[in-house]
Amino acid sequence: MASTLAKAAAGAPAVDHAARIAHVSKSFPTPNGQQLVLDDITLDVAPGEFVTLLGASGCGKSTLLNLVAGLDAPSAGSIETDGRPALMFQEHALFPWLTAGRNVELALRLRGVSKQDRRPEAERLLELVRLEGAYGKRVHELSGGMRQRVALARALAQDSRLLLMDEPFAALDAITRDVLHEELTRIWRETEVSVLFVTHNVREAVRLAERVVLLSSRPGRVAREWRVDIPQPRRIEDAAVAELSVEITEELRGEIRRHGQH
Ligand SMILES: Nc1ncnc2c1ncn2[C@@H]1O[C@H](COP(=O)(O)OP(=O)(O)O)[C@@H](O)[C@H]1O
Ligand SMILES: [Mg+2]
Secondary structure (H helix, E strand, C coil): CCCCCCCCCCCCCCCCCEEEEEEEEEEEECCCEEEEEEEEEEEEEEECEEEEEECCCCHHHHHHHHHHCCCCCCCEEEEEEECCCEEEHHHHHHHCEEHHHHHHHHHHHCCCHHHHHHHHHHHHHHHHHCCCCCCCEEHHCCCHHHHHHHHHHHHCCCCCCCCECCCCCCCCCCHHHHHHHHHHHHHHHHHHEEEEEECHHHHHHHHCEEEEEEEECEEEEEEEEEEEECCCCCCCHHHHHHHHHHHHHHHHHHHHHHCCCC
C-alpha cells in the first residue's frame, strides 16, 4: 500500500528517537503552594516503538502526554519530538456538524494537502481504520467504536511520526475495545508510526505495548518498566499477557498502597 505515513523522510537528518523526555518535572500552583505532579521523568520512545504509560488515576499521565504534545511547558527538564505529534483522547473530539470524511479532511487541510487530494486521502484513511463507506456519515450516526476509528483516522491524517493516545478506548465496551486493539496493532505495524499510549488498564498496556512504563503516584515518577516480548498479534486473554499483567498489577498495587490515596 502506498502510504504517506511510513515516510522515509528523504533528506531529513536521521533522528534516533520519536520522543526524548529528559528529567521532566511539572508543578501546578495550588492554594497551599506548588503541587509537584511529575518528578524527574526520563523516557525515550524509539522510532516505530509502541510504549504504554501505565499508572493509577491522578498520577500525571495526561499531564505528561500534554507536555509531549506541546500543550503545556514542563517546569524543569526538556522534551524533544520528531516533528509535531498527533493526539487522540478518550472523547473523540470530532466536529459533530461535519461528516466522518470531512472531519478527516479538515486535518488534511491543516496539514496543507491540496484540495483535490483530500477526498481520496480521507477515503484511504477511513479504509485503513476499516470504515470504508462511512465518508458521508455524520458523527451522531456512528457508534462509540466507529467514532474512535474516525478520530484515529483524523490523527493519522496529520502524518506525524509520533501518535499520542490518552486512554482512547476507555469509554468503549470490552468487545469493541478488543477489536480496536487489533486494529491499532495492525495500523501501527503498517504505518511504522511511534506510539505513546496512556492507560490505567494493565491488560490493555500489556496487550498493546513493546514496552510498559509504570508511573508512581504523587509525585509521578518512572517506577519500573517492562519489555513485552510476547509476539503480536496478541489477544488480551493470552496466558502470557495474563501472566505479565499479574506481575505488573502487583507492582501497581504496591505503588498505590505506598501512597494511600485510593
Ligand atoms: N492544569 C492543572 N492545574 C492544576 N492541577 C492540575 C492540572 N492538570 C493536572 N493537575 C493535577 O495533576 C494531577 C495529575 O493529573 P492527570 O495528569 O490528569 O492524571 P492522570 O491522567 O494520570 O489521571 C492531578 O492531581 C491533577 O489534579
Ligand atoms: Mg488522564
